[in-house]
Amino acid sequence: MSYWTTTKRIARYGLVGFVRNGFVSLSAILMMTIMSFMLVNIMISNAAMTATLKDLTNKVDVTVYFRTNATGDQIEQINRSLQSLPEVASVSLMTREQALADFRERHKNDQLTIQALDELGTNPLGASLEIRAKQTSQYEGIAKYLQAQQDSQSGAGVAIDKVNFYQNKTAIDRLTNIIDTSKKNGIAKTIFLAVCAVLIVLNTIRLAIYTARDEIGVMNLVGASRWYVRGPFMVAGVLYGVVSSVLVLILLYPILLYHPVLIGLDPTTELLFGNFNSFTYYTANFLLFFVVVTGTSIALGALSSYLAVRRYLRT
Amino acid sequence: MHMIYFDKVTKTYFDGAAAAVADITLGIDPGEFVSIVGHSGAGKTTLLKMLFAEVIPTEGAVFFGSRDVSKLSNGELLKLRRNIGTIFQDYRLLSTKNVYENIAFALEVAGRNDEDIAGDVPHVLDLVGLSDKIWSFPHELSGGEQQRVAIARAIVNQPDVLIADEPTGNLDPINTHDIVEILKKINDLGTTVLLTTHNKSVVDSIDRRVVTMDQGRIVRDDKEGRYSL
Numbered sequence: 001m002s003y004w005t006t007t008k009r010i011a012r013y014g015l016v017g018f019v020r021n022g023f024v025s026l027s028a029i030l031m032m033t034i035m036s037f038m039l040v041n042i043m044i045s046n047a048a049m050t051a052t053l054k055d056l057t058n059k060v061d062v063t064v065y066f067r068t069n070a071t072g073d074q075i076e077q078i079n080r081s082l083q084s085l086p087e088v089a090s091v092s093l094m095t096r097e098q099a100l101a102d103f104r105e106r107h108k109n110d111q112l113t114i115q116a117l118d119e120l121g122t123n124p125l126g127a128s129l130e131i132r133a134k135q136t137s138q139y140e141g142i143a144k145y146l147q148a149q150q151d152s153q154s155g156a157g158v159a160i161d162k163v164n165f166y167q168n169k170t171a172i173d174r175l176t177n178i179i180d181t182s183k184k185n186g187i188a189k190t191i192f193l194a195v196c197a198v199l200i201v202l203n204t205i206r207l208a209i210y211t212a213r214d215e216i217g218v219m220n221l222v223g224a225s226r227w228y229v230r231g232p233f234m235v236a237g238v239l240y241g242v243v244s245s246v247l248v249l250i251l252l253y254p255i256l257l258y259h260p261v262l263i264g265l266d267p268t269t270e271l272l273f274g275n276f277n278s279f280t281y282y283t284a285n286f287l288l289f290f291v292v293v294t295g296t297s298i299a300l301g302a303l304s305s306y307l308a309v310r311r312y313l314r315t
Numbered sequence: 316m317h318m319i320y321f322d323k324v325t326k327t328y329f330d331g332a333a334a335a336v337a338d339i340t341l342g343i344d345p346g347e348f349v350s351i352v353g354h355s356g357a358g359k360t361t362l363l364k365m366l367f368a369e370v371i372p373t374e375g376a377v378f379f380g381s382r383d384v385s386k387l388s389n390g391e392l393l394k395l396r397r398n399i400g401t402i403f404q405d406y407r408l409l410s411t412k413n414v415y416e417n418i419a420f421a422l423e424v425a426g427r428n429d430e431d432i433a434g435d436v437p438h439v440l441d442l443v444g445l446s447d448k449i450w451s452f453p454h455e456l457s458g459g460e461q462q463r464v465a466i467a468r469a470i471v472n473q474p475d476v477l478i479a480d481e482p483t484g485n486l487d488p489i490n491t492h493d494i495v496e497i498l499k500k501i502n503d504l505g506t507t508v509l510l511t512t513h514n515k516s517v518v519d520s521i522d523r524r525v526v527t528m529d530q531g532r533i534v535r536d537d538k539e540g541r542y543s544l
Contacts, residue, residue, distance in 0.1 A: 223393045
């Protein structure tokens with residue numbers, strides 16, 4: 001018997017079994033649909049957390065304020081030494097003139113302050129450097145480096161008036177902890193839910209195939225090869241995966257647009273996340289969702305069927 | 316040389332348990348119709364299962380022709396099973412397949428092409444008198460009809476041996492008579508038939524070789540025997 005004929009027959013029996021065992025197929029599809037929604041929840045939650053953490057991290061910085069008499073060379077020297085540090089992601093310079101312009105802009109409706117500034121006749125504001133680290137845990141090291149520069153009272157260090165890290169230290173430490181804990185919890189939650197989902201789907205398909213265990217025995221007895229017995233069940237498993245993933249990918253549009261809570265996404269959290277929108281994220285990354293959801297469902301359906309049939313396959 | 320030979324075969328399912336089959340030696344020649352009778356638990360089904368290696372003997376060997384069936388490779392065993400038709404008390408049809416597909420399945424696993432299958436299935440259904448039920452599903456058939464489908468599936472590959480394990484156990488007398496007549500017809504066409512049954516009238520009506528088992532042993536072997544327990 002040719003390979004093509006065997007494949008055709010296996011595919012046909014798989015499809016016929018899928019249709020004729022309608023109720024069993026429906027149960028398996030429903031379970032896989034729930035699993036896929038959990039997967040999507042994990043993907044969107046992780047993306048939202050990553051986006052939020054990135055957003056928050058961007059708001060953290062260390063600022064070095066220079067004395068008003070600091071020279072351009074001194075500031076540039078500090079700037080260059082900071083940029084040569086491996087922990088530093090970026091350094092942006094705010095000149096005295098920019099600082100003054102910003103101050104005037106911020107207080108343009110406060111005539112008293114503007115008047116007082118005008119009466120001074122000189123620019124009372126110093127230049128500053130805003131430093132961003134690659135990781136929040138690295139701010140302390142950068143701040144210590146700057147502090148040492150300031151304490152040495154030599155070279156360009158004498159131009160430093162203040163390093164604001166220690167004022168923000170508690171907030172930065174807390175944020176660093178939150179980020180670390182969230183990441184660890186996120187990984188643990190992902191692994192736990194993924195294991196639960198796989199076990200649920202595996203057992204649902206095992207139950208579906210349990211009902212066919214006698215038939216598997218009969219197929220053995222009439223001399224069917226292992227693949228000829230196993231094949232149709234695996235085809236049905238793949239079909240469960242295809243139907244459930246198509247269902248999920250379609251349903252996600254209205255759910256994410258109107259009721260993200262239906263798949264466990266909390267809309268109030270989304271408000272807290274600020275710029276992150278799950279629907280926009282889903283549509284922008286549809287290909288990723290398509291590959292992950294469809295691939296996982298099909299692989300899980302086929303693998304579950306393979307394992308479940310193996311139990312009843314005798315020589 | 317016998318076609319089938321049980322050589323001092325013993326089967327014990329658990330350590331310390333009584334042997335289901337104890338030291339049996341039995342030879343069966345081509346074309347024979349052998350009824351194996353005995354009370355429940357006498358070892359009839361275990362003996363038959365050893366022939367297609369669903370049960371492996373604890374001691375001794377079962378030969379099909381010159382081959383020890385417990386030593387066959389997986390591929391050889393599949394070929395052997397395609398050459399042995401089996402029918403059971405509970406029919407064991409594939410419930411999600413219709414009558415045509417149930418019979419076609421046996422032909423497919425034997426590697427037959429679609430044209431042959433389309434010709435052979437109606438022919439064998441005609442032989443068992445079920446031509447009008449070709450597209451029915453098992454649950455739409457009576458017990459007798461289901462057993463006829465099982466027989467059709469068992470003989471469609473023209474096996475050398477047909478094993479019938481209590482095939483009339485769930486049937487009324489009329490269906491029982493019909494099934495026995497079909498088995499006799501199959502045997503007349505040259506297929507060796509091994510039948511286990513509790514039914515005295517069935518054994519007596521066949522009037523061929525009767526092997527009587529008790530507590531895992533053969534206690535009688537009559538060439539043209541009758542049911543005597």
